[in-house]
Amino acid sequence: MSKNIRALAAKCCYSVIDQGRSLSDELPKQQDKLEGKDKGLLQEICYGVLRYLPELENDIRQLMDKPLTGKQRVFHFLLIVGVYQIKYMRTPDHAAVSETVAATSVLKNRHMKALVNGVLRNFVRQQNTEQQNSTTLSDAITFNHPGWFIKKLQQGYPNQWQAILTANQLKPPMWLRVNQQVQTTENYQALLTNNEITVKATEPNSGAIELSRPVDVQKLPGFNEGWVSVQDAAAQQAARLLDCKPGDVVLDCCAAPGGKTCHMLETTPDITSMTAIDIEETRLERVRDNLSRLKLNAKVIAGDAANPDSWWDGQLYDRILLDAPCSGTGVIRRHPDIKWLRKSSDIDALVVLQQQILKSIWSLLKPGGTLLYATCSVLPEENSLQIAKFIEENSNAQLIAITDKVDDIGWQLVPDDRNMDGFYYAKLIKNQ
Ligand SMILES: C[S@@+](CC[C@H](N)C(=O)[O-])C[C@H]1O[C@@H](n2cnc3c(N)ncnc32)[C@H](O)[C@@H]1O
Structure with missing residues (x-):
């Protein structure tokens, strides 16, 4: 079994970029081959490479006659892994070079050894002499995002697009949601402090707690007993905004993995019923696991929200959360x-x-009922423009203001707002 972390990182990045697979599927497969701290190192390299890909590709392009193609593509990613370590990690240069060169044997192509060695040594030399690249870099390389996305952000956020792109490059915070059925945010904060886990901030609207640095969930007091969950503060706004009341019949129609379903049940345990739908049966396992850890109940059904005939029992809902499939931007x-x-x-x-x-x-x-539309996207076409069109086409849909700006259609959070994820919410009431 291959244990060279750089070789595993190159394979993982190759699977994501060239084969279109998701990092959350690929990384655990490669991590399974490692133990302890090495799993974390592999994660750090893969996340880093994907964060800085255009810039790293530009670095190696300068040092090669022609790009690696076909069966050699995995070595393209190995070079990038090497350059990432030299530029962004504390690994000494000589160790980064020798470990990355050693990966060529693990990847069973000794012919690549000389090339990887030569390119990385040249890169180290170039870094040390601080040769400045005089060419003007494209926005895609400067900001490490695809050009089409930068253009869309420039249109949607003429004054904020750079701040959003910069925030996207940062390591994400770890936010906690305290189970209000068990205790208050203040009590849990004290418990964290007693366990030497430092709190950075709390979010006043939701009571979410931001930790100073991420910790393993097993170190969180009462995690297995359901006292606390990991959920970004932006996602924790959903339960507050939908504002379920005792006796409500509630639908969460894109529910997996169940973070918001559980939050609504924690904040309003005395609703009449909660139905949690998702189109992907496999993802519903996560909903069931979360409900069981938190000791909550919901009807969990695999179904297509766009085609309710296959699962709807005919009873209208008082509140609906539509946390829609989106770009995830x-x-x-x-x-x-x-x-x-x-x-x-x-x-x-x-x-x-x-x-x-x-x-x-x-x-x-139900007439008089409330629907909360949510996405984890920053693109106006999935958010404010989508809702503006819906209101225009449905005369019984009334938009309820969330922010205090009269022109806002819904509430757009971007990732540099109070260190929360980029999210969008629009609250609609169905007129009688
Ligand atoms: C943004 S995620 C939901 C996150 C969830 N609300 C939470 O807070 O944990 C969107 C979900 O929509 C589901 N989905 C996509 N298309 C769907 C459809 N047509 N009907 C129902 N669910 C769908 C996906 O499987 C995915 O789990």
Whole structure:
């Protein structure tokens, strides 16, 4: 079994970038081959490479006659892994070079040894002489994001696009949600302090707790007993905004892995029923696991929200959460592979799917009922433009203001707002 971390990192990045696989599927497969701290090192390299990909590719391009193609592509990623360590990690240069060169034997192509060695040594030399690149770099290389996405951000956020791109490059914070059925945020904060886990901030609207640095969930007091969950503070706004009341019949129609389903049940345990739908049966296992850890109950059903005939029992809902399938462009700092897996053409298809789900689900809402539309996207077409169109086409849909700006259609959070993820919420009431 291969134990060279650099070889595993190159394979993992190759699977994501060239084969279109998701990092959260690929990384654990490679981590299984390692033990202890090495798993963390592999994760750090893979996340780093995906964060800085255009810049690192540009670095090696300067040092090679022609790019590596076909069967040699994995060595393209090995070179990038080497350059990432030299530029961004504390590994001494000579160790980064020799370990990366050693990976060529593990990857069973000794012919590549000389090339990897030569390129990395040249890179180290260039770094040490601080040769400055005089060419003007494209935005894609400067900001390490795909060009199509930068253009969309420039249109949507003429004054903020650079701040969003910069925030996307940072390591994400770890936010906790305290189970309000068990204790208050203040009590749990004290428990954390007693356990030498430092709190950086709390979010006043939701009571979310931000830790100074991420910790293993098993170190969180009462995690297995359901006292606390890991959930970004932006995602924790959903339960507050939907504001379920005792006796409500509630639907969460894109529920997996169940973070918001559970949060709503924690904050309003005396609702009449919670139905949690998701199209992916395998992802519903996570919903069941979360409900069971938190000792909560919901009807969990595999079904297509755009086609309720196959699962709806005929009872209208008082509250509906539609946490729609989206581009995920608000959570790039947590999933840097999104930058490379998502294509511009995917956005149009997602906008259509969101429209279809909205239309179908709206008919399941009681007159006077509330629907909360949510995405973890920062793109206006999935968010404010989507909702503006819906309101225009549905005269019984009334937008309820969330922010105090009268022109806002919904509430757009971007990843540099109070260190929360990029998220969007729009609250609609169905007029009688
Ligand atoms: C943003 S995630 C939901 C996150 C979840 N609400 C939470 O807080 O944990 C979107 C979910 O929508 C599901 N989905 C996508 N298309 C769907 C459809 N047509 N019907 C129901 N669920 C769908 C996906 O499987 C995915 O689990």
